[in-house]
Amino acid sequence: MKPKLLQVKDLHVHFKTYAGIVQAVRGVSFELYEGETLAIVGESGSGKSVTSNALMKLIPQPPGIYAGGEILFNGRDIIPLSDKEMAKIRGNDIAMIFQDPMTSLNPTMKIGKQITEVILQHKAASRSDAKERAMELLNLVGIPFPEKRYKQYPHELSGGMRQRIVIAIALAANPKLLIADEPTTALDVTIQAQILELMKDIQKRSNTSIIFITHDLGVVANVADRVAVMYAGQIVEYGTVNEIFYNPKHPYTWGLLGSMPDLSNSSDELLRxxxxxxxxxxxxxxxxxxxxxxxxxxxxxxxxxxxxxxVSPTHFAKTWLLHPDAPKIDVPQVVQQRIDRYVKEGEA
Structure with a gap:
């Protein structure tokens, strides 16, 4: 068993608003091992992004409140840490990839400088060493003609290339944990697949742990090792990717699976x-x-x-349907069809 990199224990995050206190995260617990990818999925407003921002202590206080729980990174609770102490962790140990690359990149600064500045800030390196490392990162994330791109501005690159640059910046200090918050939502389907494949490749090469935040279960099918399904600020189902896709137990997970479009079906079936x-x-x-x-x-x-x-040593679900006295409910037909398709594709 690989060592645990991250342990989140009974995390509660609230926000003070004029209407009252929003309990955005309500008792979330999960673990992440070295070199593992955990996907956190759920609809908008389920608490995914608040959870991911909490892991880097990016929740503004106020209005945000860490109302309870622990976030243990390498065995150390980061919630009590000061901004100065967290600054040493951000980038060095934990890095984040945001949804829109244009909000992450400085439009007035050339690509090369944006990467080298991060390297110089976090690592003891000369400018020539930083440039050499930047070129390595551009190659790693699959940027063609890196010497040319190094001297360009963000607006001169496509959306897919900009997201690759953001990933390169996140990897600049060799973080142990990479948090990707909906990193492919703004990209078309073809580029989305390339970015997902890139992240899988990076994980294999560097043994980086990844937390992948998304609203789309289909995106994580070939990326994640384990999946946490979030609803209303809580994790309602948690298991390996095979358990979540082939043996889902929570009705909300059934709903997410059933609402995925079946691109292999040419019928006129309405999207659920x-x-x-x-x-x-x-x-x-x-x-x-x-x-x-x-x-x-x-x-x-x-x-x-x-x-x-x-449900199993690795599979848990928060539903009364699993109580011994509950009536036995079969998985809805449309969800079972999706499961059967996953099994068939896996055997192909």
Missing amino acids: TIPGSPPNLIHPPVGDAFAPRNEFAMAIDYEAEPPMFQ
Whole structure:
């Protein structure tokens, strides 16, 4: 077993607003091992990005509040650390790739300088060494004609190339953990696939641990080792990628899988959606937060919050449907069709 790099224990993050306190993250716990990729998936507003920003202590305080829990990085809780102490960790040990590369890059500065400045800030290196390292990174992330791109500005590059540059900057100080917050959302499907393949390749070469934040379960199928499904600020299902895709247990996971478009099906079947909307986390609902949108909800779902039931040593789900006394509910047909397709593609 590889050593644990990160342990998040019962994390609570709140935000003070004029309307009240938003409980954006409510008791999130998970672990990340060295060289592993964990995908955190869920709809907008589920708490994914707040969780990822909390891991780097990028939550502005105020209005943000770390209301409870621990974030142990290499065994050290980073929540009590000062901004000065966190500055040594950001970039050096934990780096982040954001959704829109144009907001991450300085439009007035050439690409090469943006990469070398990060290297010089975090590593003891001369300018010539920093340039040499920058060229290595440009090659690593698959930038053609790196000498030419080194001297260009961000607006002279395509969206896919800009995202590769952002990845190169994130890797500049050889971080142990890379957090990718929806890194392919702004890209077209072809470039998206290339960026995902690039991140897999980088992980194999450098043994970097990756947390991949996305709203699209399909994106993580071939990237993640484990998946955490988030809803209403909580992790509702957690397991290996095979367990989540081939043996999902939570009705919300069923909904996410069922709403994925089946590009191999030429029929006129309408795209499924999950009915309703996520709850208002100023006033979190009593019981199971997903109950109002769950066609299989039972009376207890509106009365008591379900515990995290263990399905296997690596698979857990927060649903009363796993209680021994609950009625047996078969996976919905449309979800089973998706699962059967994944199995068939895996055997091909």
